[in-house]
Structures are given as structure tokens and as C-alpha cells.
Amino acid sequence: GENVEQHPSTLSVQEGDSAVIKCTYSDSASNYFPWYKQELGKGPQLIIDIRSNVGEKKDQRIAVTLNKTAKHFSLHITETQPEDSAVYFCAATPYGQNFVFGPGTRLSVLP
Amino acid sequence: DGGITQSPKYLFRKEGQNVTLSCEQNLNHDAMYWYRQDPGQGLRLIYYSQIVNDFQKGDIAEGYSVSREKKESFPLTVTSAQKNPTAFYLCASSIFFGEGRTYEQYFGPGTRLTVT
Numbered sequence: 001g002e003n004v005e006q007h008p009s010t011l012s013v014q015e016g017d018s019a020v021i022k023c024t025y026s027d028s029a030s031n032y033f034p035w036y037k038q039e040l041g042k043g044p045q046l047i048i049d050i051r052s053n054v055g056e057k058k059d060q061r062i063a064v065t066l067n068k069t070a071k072h073f074s075l076h077i078t079e080t081q082p083e084d085s086a087v088y089f090c091a092a093t094p095y096g097q098n099f100v101f102g103p104g105t106r107l108s109v110l111p
Numbered sequence: 112d113g114g115i116t117q118s119p120k121y122l123f124r125k126e127g128q129n130v131t132l133s134c135e136q137n138l139n140h141d142a143m144y145w146y147r148q149d150p151g152q153g154l155r156l157i158y159y160s161q162i163v164n165d166f167q168k169g170d171i172a173e174g175y176s177v178s179r180e181k182k183e184s185f186p187l188t189v190t191s192a193q194k195n196p197t198a199f200y201l202c203a204s205s206i207f208f209g210e211g212r213t214y215e216q217y218f219g220p221g222t223r224l225t226v227t
Contacts, residue, residue: 004153032213043115043201043218044154089153095213098169101153 002027004092006102013080014110021105023090024072030092033073034099035064038087048075080109114138115219117202122224124196132187132222134202142208143185144216147171148199157200160185161208189224196226 003026013019023033031052036044050057050064050073057064061080066073073092077084087106091099115136124130136143142161146154156169160179174193179185185204189196201221205214 006153009151034215036218041221041223043117043220046215046217049215093213096209096211097213098156098159099154099216101155103151103153 002030002092002094002097002100004090004100004102006090006105008105009103010106010108012108012110015080015082017080019075019077019080019084019107019109021075021088021090021107022072023074023092023102024070025092025100026071027092027094028068028071029094031095032093033064033066034091035062035075036089036091038089038104040086044089077107080107082109082111085109115202115204115217117200117219117222119222120220122222124224124226126226127191128226129188129190130196130224130226132189132200132202132224134185134187134219135183136185136202136204136219137183138204138217139182140204140206140217141182142205142214143179144203144205145169145175145177145185145187146201146203148201148221154201157187159208189226196224199223 006023034049038044063076087104090102118133144159145157158177160166176188202219203216205216
């Protein structure tokens with residue numbers, strides 16, 4: 001079955017800097033890769049996703065890149081703000097199968 | 112105001128008691144899911160349901176039970192057989208679940224269950 005690793009487990013950046021979180025997956029059949037943001041005590045919120053037919057997707061300050069050959073995908077946050085502080089989860093799944101989530105990355109944006 | 116609601120936000124129970132967590136959605140989604148979240152770990156799938164009156168076990172179904180009598184509702188019962196029930200429980204839904212395409216999952220606010 002699918003296995004998803006996520007690095008780093010914690011990340012601290014200065015406000016205004018960029019943050020990058022990387023996930024690797026094991027199942028070459030996986031073709032949907034969402035990213036979720038979870039604030040303390042709340043449910044995860046879908047912030048961006050990418051399907052295997054594209055290599056990059058952007059939405060304002062966030063972007064996701066996918067390297068299918070190497071089986072990894074990354075979340076990029078530019079111009080970080082204190083409200084970006086949260087735990088971020090990646091997931092991977094082949095079509096029609098259940099999501100497999102990474103263990104999460106705790107991002108702290110320091111003012 | 113569309114979305115997924117979970118109640119209560121916090122729940123306390125004594126060991127040996129069954130407890131039922133509520134999940135309701137008004138998004139008209141066919142599929143619903145229950146996940147468990149423990150500190151420092153990713154989300155693990157407990158049960159999922161693709162349509163009314165049908166559900167399947169996820170990766171950690173032992174000690175849990177569900178029902179899906181209505182499209183909008185997918186309650187989860189944590190039974191006394193669950194050895195470590197204290198956790199944060201998350202309900203999610205998606206338009207559909209099946210072969211050929213993966214649909215986005217949207218999560219509720221969660222219920223934190225503490226069993227002592």
C-alpha cells in the first residue's frame with residue numbers, strides 16, 4: 001500500500017521568508033496530492049491540490065510542485081505571514097482509493 | 112451556510128462506556144469518512160461510506176462502529192472494545208468516492224474525546 005513521508009516535522013521561518021515542505025510517496029499509481037492546513041483545535045482545511053497530469057499549481061502565495069519520476073511533491077509558501085503558522089499535512093492517493101496522509105509539519109512564522 | 116458539523120466539540124467519558132460522535136453535512140455529498148488523529152501523527156481512516164446504508168472498514172476499524180441511515184449523517188460509536196479511545200476525531204465528506212476519479216475531501220471541526 002501507499003506510504004507517505006513528510007519533511008521537515010517542524011519548520012520555523014521569519015515573517016516574509018519562504019517555506020517549503022516536502023512529501024515523498026511510494027505508490028507510483030498515486031495521482032492525486034492534496035495539502036491541508038490545520039490550525040490548533042480545528043479540522044484540516046484543503047488549501048491546494050495537484051493531479052498527476054500537471055507539474056505545478058499556484059494559488060496566490062502558495063504553490064505545489066510534483067515530480068512523478070522521483071515520487072515527491074512539495075508545498076511552497078512565499079511571503080509568509082504569522083497567520084500561516086499551523087500544521088500542514090500532505091496526502092497521496094491513486095484514483096478511487098482512500099487518502100494516505102503524511103505525519104504533518106508544524107510551521108511557525110516568527111514576527 | 113454549507114458545511115460539516117461535528118458535535119460535541121469536547122467529550123468526556125469513563126472507561127467501559129460506549130460513546131457516539133455526531134457528524135452532519137449539508138453539502139449533498141455522497142461519501143463520508145471518519146478519521147482519528149493522535150498527537151504527532153497523520154490522519155488514520157476508521158470507516159467510510161460511499162452511499163446510504165453502506166459502509167466499509169478503514170485501516171483502524173477495531174473497536175468502532177458506524178451507521179449511514181441518511182445521506183446527511185454518519186455517526187461514529189466508540190465502543191468499550193477500543194483500547195485507546197482518547198483522540199481527536201475528524202469527520203469528512205466528498206462529492207463521491209469511487210473508481211476513475213478522486214474527489215476533494217472536506218473536514219469538519221473535530222471532536223476531542225477523552226476517556227478516563
